[in-house]
Amino acid sequence: xxxxxxxxxxxxxxxxxxxxxxxxxxxxxxxxxxxxxxxxxxxxxxxxxxxxxxxxxxxxxxxxxxxxxxxxxxxxxxxxxxxxxxxxxxxxxxxxxxxxxxxxxxxxxxxxxxxxxxxxxxxxxxxxxxxxxxxxxxxxxxxxxxxxxxxxxxxxxxxxxxxxxxxxxxxxxxxxxxxxxxxxxxxxxxxxxxxxxxxxxxxxxxxxxxxxxxxxxxxxxxxxxxxxxxxxxxx
Numbered sequence: 001x002x003x004x005x006x007x008x009x010x011x012x013x014x015x016x017x018x019x020x021x022x023x024x025x026x027x028x029x030x031x032x033x034x035x036x037x038x039x040x041x042x043x044x045x046x047x048x049x050x051x052x053x054x055x056x057x058x059x060x061x062x063x064x065x066x067x068x069x070x071x072x073x074x075x076x077x078x079x080x081x082x083x084x085x086x087x088x089x090x091x092x093x094x095x096x097x098x099x100x101x102x103x104x105x106x107x108x109x110x111x112x113x114x115x116x117x118x119x120x121x122x123x124x125x126x127x128x129x130x131x132x133x134x135x136x137x138x139x140x141x142x143x144x145x146x147x148x149x150x151x152x153x154x155x156x157x158x159x160x161x162x163x164x165x166x167x168x169x170x171x172x173x174x175x176x177x178x179x180x181x182x183x184x185x186x187x188x189x190x191x192x193x194x195x196x197x198x199x200x201x202x203x204x205x206x207x208x209x210x211x212x213x214x215x216x217x218x219x220x221x222x223x224x225x226x227x228x229x230x231x232x233x234x235x
Contacts, residue, residue: 013047027059032063035063
């Protein structure tokens with residue numbers, strides 16, 4: 001299976017036409033499209049409607065997770081409903097299997113990496129914050145446990161490793177993802193992980209267990225030579 005993957009489209013009325021044109025080639029280059037979050041700019045249904053108009057024209061199976069921007073207006077449930085109605089498979093702690101390839105996905109959350117992972121100690125507010133990261137890791141655990149396919153792809157918005165956010169300011173590393181997600185990936189095994197969110201990060205890395213991780217944020221892809229709006233992976 002050839003998978004075209006991108007993230008951080010931040011679709012709005014201002015960039016709809018550009019996105020439609022740039023994504024158009026995916027239909028000829030891939031069997032399936034993965035969208036790793038931040039599909040809209042402010043999480044507005046109107047923004048999602050514009051994006052769906054472009055995606056429907058692609059006529060290619062699409063798998064997606066939401067990102068933090070998609071939660072901004074508190075209408076994430078409506079965005080998911082719109083996407084599902086348009087035939088997009090939205091992963092939120094769920095799995096999806098197609099042609100022998102399994103997809104497990106969730107948004108993920110922040111919290112830091114390795115020895116720097118924030119722990120649930122101290123104030124109630126810290127414990128609530130950490131619990132959100134734990135809950136997302138548990139959702140990924142549930143999604144991966146559903147898959148029975150020989151090949152497995154993990155789709156996240158936040159990064160599970162530090163190496164694919166390298167290039168961003170070190171001060172914001174803890175807000176770009178958490179290795180709690182990587183622990184789940186290594187426990188269950190996967191062929192690759194796709195994520196976005198870190199616009200100035202790095203393209204490629206690996207979990208401690210050796211699972212390839214790829215940052216497909218569109219801003220990052222557009223900085224490459226030649227610039228691209230998605231990457232294609234053969235699985």
